[in-house]
Amino acid sequence: MDNIENNMVSKRLIEKGHREKNSFLDSYAEQAINKEASLFLGSGVSSNSGYLTWGTLFEPLAEELGIVIDKNSDLYAIAQYYANKYSDATLRKKVNSKINQIKSGNEILSELIDINFSSIWTTNYDPLIEQELTSRLIPHNVIHNEKNLASIDRHDKVSIYKLNGDVTDPVNMIITKNDYEHYLDSHELFLTFLKRELIAQTFLFVGYSFSDALILDCLTSINKLLGPSSNTHYAIMVVGENANSDFEHAIEDLEKRYNIKCICTTKTGIYPLLKQLNIRIREKKVFISGSYDTLSQTNIDEADSLSYSLVTSLLKSDYRISTGIGKRLGTFVTGYAHQYLAENAIQNKEKYLSMRPFPFHLELSDETKNKYRTLMQQDCSAAIFLYGQSKSSADSGRADENGHYSSGVYQEFKIAKERGMTIIPVGSTGFEAEIIWNEVKKEINRYFYLSNKVDILMYEKDPQKISQVIISILSDIAQHRRINQ
Numbered sequence: 001m002d003n004i005e006n007n008m009v010s011k012r013l014i015e016k017g018h019r020e021k022n023s024f025l026d027s028y029a030e031q032a033i034n035k036e037a038s039l040f041l042g043s044g045v046s047s048n049s050g051y052l053t054w055g056t057l058f059e060p061l062a063e064e065l066g067i068v069i070d071k072n073s074d075l076y077a078i079a080q081y082y083a084n085k086y087s088d089a090t091l092r093k094k095v096n097s098k099i100n101q102i103k104s105g106n107e108i109l110s111e112l113i114d115i116n117f118s119s120i121w122t123t124n125y126d127p128l129i130e131q132e133l134t135s136r137l138i139p140h141n142v143i144h145n146e147k148n149l150a151s152i153d154r155h156d157k158v159s160i161y162k163l164n165g166d167v168t169d170p171v172n173m174i175i176t177k178n179d180y181e182h183y184l185d186s187h188e189l190f191l192t193f194l195k196r197e198l199i200a201q202t203f204l205f206v207g208y209s210f211s212d213a214l215i216l217d218c219l220t221s222i223n224k225l226l227g228p229s230s231n232t233h234y235a236i237m238v239v240g241e242n243a244n245s246d247f248e249h250a251i252e253d254l255e256k257r258y259n260i261k262c263i264c265t266t267k268t269g270i271y272p273l274l275k276q277l278n279i280r281i282r283e284k285k286v287f288i289s290g291s292y293d294t295l296s297q298t299n300i301d302e303a304d305s306l307s308y309s310l311v312t313s314l315l316k317s318d319y320r321i322s323t324g325i326g327k328r329l330g331t332f333v334t335g336y337a338h339q340y341l342a343e344n345a346i347q348n349k350e351k352y353l354s355m356r357p358f359p360f361h362l363e364l365s366d367e368t369k370n371k372y373r374t375l376m377q378q379d380c381s382a383a384i385f386l387y388g389q390s391k392s393s394a395d396s397g398r399a400d401e402n403g404h405y406s407s408g409v410y411q412e413f414k415i416a417k418e419r420g421m422t423i424i425p426v427g428s429t430g431f432e433a434e435i436i437w438n439e440v441k442k443e444i445n446r447y448f449y450l451s452n453k454v455d456i457l458m459y460e461k462d463p464q465k466i467s468q469v470i471i472s473i474l475s476d477i478a479q480h481r482r483i484n485q
Helices: 002-006 008-033 043-049 054-065 075-086 088-099 107-114 128-135 146-151 177-181 188-200 214-229 245-258 267-282 297-316 329-343 366-376 391-396 407-418 431-442 444-450 454-459 463-483
Strands: 037-041 119-122 140-143 158-162 202-206 233-238 260-265 285-291 320-323 353-355 382-387 422-425
Touching: 008 037, 008 202, 008 233, 008 245, 008 260, 008 267, 037 107, 043 054, 043 107, 043 128, 054 075, 054 088, 075 088, 075 177, 107 128, 107 267, 119 188, 128 140, 128 158, 140 146, 146 188, 158 188, 188 214, 214 245, 233 245, 233 267, 245 260, 260 267, 285 329, 285 407, 297 320, 297 329, 297 382, 297 463, 320 329, 329 353, 366 407, 382 407, 382 431, 382 463, 407 422, 407 431, 422 431, 422 444, 422 463, 431 444, 431 454, 444 454, 444 463, 454 463
Parallel strands: 037 119, 037 202, 119 158, 140 158, 202 233, 233 260, 285 320, 285 382, 320 353, 382 422
Antiparallel strands: none
């Protein structure tokens, strides 16, 4: 950092990024919440997992040709020269051997996946994005040629658009200058999809240097048609200690001519920045955990009233709800959410209500169950626990041998705790929620935001008062996080 501070260009860009950070976080979080955000991933992110960047990928090829690569080198041209001299097949075989490897994910990619983009665009050939999504049990499409476009299943799936092709199909990867020059002819539909998304969505570029003209050419043609009404996009740009005036002018050019606002940071600053972005996105989304099997009619009426009051209060306060649709209670939660959204003529229901039912009908390992439960609350900042009564505990009329009424609800509590979420157990509803309340009460210093309200959550029975307390807790913790960012 000292060297960066001694470089005036680097210092100016870092200070500019710091000034614009909060504006970026607020603006992009809103786009992500509205499902109007797309990700463009460059090789800089894959390099954190050990994959080669484009520059390092072509270095040994350039060396064989007696060429020294610098920042102005045309990598497509170098690949073409190599193909001319040694054959196209030899080039593709060498490139494929370098990228056809299994690498583990990295923290930057993990934070990006947490943003919950519905579409991810990349020039990378490697399978890192697909591996990360698969490991989380997130369904996805991989589109790496024109024919894939006709069979995209967009229903609850992430679409990965691989503009330069995929390692599984080396013959059709875009590598050489000839490939690039004929891109418009061979990928006309791909570019049409890309332009449409650049118009409709707000892109976040990460790990991408804009050294090829693919994106910029698309934006140029869009800007010619739309002019000042063109969409604004964002790029997180890494500033090193050797940043020069040329780099600074390039940043300005991206902003002036292409409507790409650049948030400059150090290499180590990317992860904290994405972490803060995820906090902004999640702070208005809560996970409701709970279920019951058998209650008296009086208790059922209470569960009904509490669900109505809580759901209505959350949605009125512009919070969004995620639920695993726990037995019986989940019907109340989702039903009243749909009722509120319909009564208020809110069309974009997916923005306000995420229903992620747990696949109880499947025989799953404990590890897989844990992944499903993590997925249910992955984009939430808080978890509210109500009731929590399994069929076995209802039949026996008591907790199991481990002292729990619902092992599933308790597991969701453990996941929320591990993820550092705001925990709100409504102990007055009894069963597992009371078990969790007792555990939280014993460690109240860990849950500082509950210190003045934890007892209310145990003894208050009035649905409206419980809902008001929960909204107050959520508001207080959001304000606390903002102050401490």
